[in-house]
Amino acid sequence: ADVAAGKTKAAVCAACHGANGISIIPDYPNLAGQKVKYLQSAMKAYRDGERKNPIMSPMASGLSDDDIANISAYFASLPAGG
Amino acid sequence: ADVAAGKTKAAVCAACHGANGISIIPDYPNLAGQKVKYLQSAMKAYRDGERKNPIMSPMASGLSDDDIANISAYFASLPAGG
Numbered sequence: 061a062d063v064a065a066g067k068t069k070a071a072v073c074a075a076c077h078g079a080n081g082i083s084i085i086p087d088y089p090n091l092a093g094q095k096v097k098y099l100q101s102a103m104k105a106y107r108d109g110e111r112k113n114p115i116m117s118p119m120a121s122g123l124s125d126d127d128i129a130n131i132s133a134y135f136a137s138l139p140a141g142g
Numbered sequence: 143a144d145v146a147a148g149k150t151k152a153a154v155c156a157a158c159h160g161a162n163g164i165s166i167i168p169d170y171p172n173l174a175g176q177k178v179k180y181l182q183s184a185m186k187a188y189r190d191g192e193r194k195n196p197i198m199s200p201m202a203s204g205l206s207d208d209d210i211a212n213i214s215a216y217f218a219s220l221p222a223g224g
Contacts, residue, residue, distance in 0.1 A: 071152070097168040140174070142222075
């Protein structure tokens with residue numbers, strides 16, 4: 061996976077999940093240091109409709125598998141706890 | 143919330159999510175240092191059927207709101223990254 065490409069693609073995610081992957085809003089999960097495979101499965105669940113969320117579903121809808129791999133690698137690379 | 147009660151109730155969770163809240167299995171999320179409100183909403187989603195998962199749904203099915211609050215407070219209290 062391409063962490064740099066993931067970081068670019070994840071720019072929009074920072075609005076809720078924080079620039080360092082520590083969420084600004086208590087309802088939304090921290091992503092920093094999370095498991096890559098879990099992040100991938102969660103994004104695919106939103107993209108493919110297994111999980112339905114008014115914000116995440118549209119966010120994930122346009123993502124390719126490569127996008128998801130890169131974004132996941134990026135957030136997993138951030139230090140847990142910020 | 144009662145973190146000690148949460149720790150007791152969360153004993154079974156350690157099998158997948160790790161004794162320190164850092165998951166042993168890459169498919170399952172780390173919970174240590176996660177947002178309390180997010181943990182609560184995820185567990186309720188599994189308990190109430192909004193999220194369906196062969197492992198988590200039965201795990202969450204017997205939990206009361208207090209259990210969920212305590213377990214969430216417990217995992218949120220663990221240092222992110224283990």
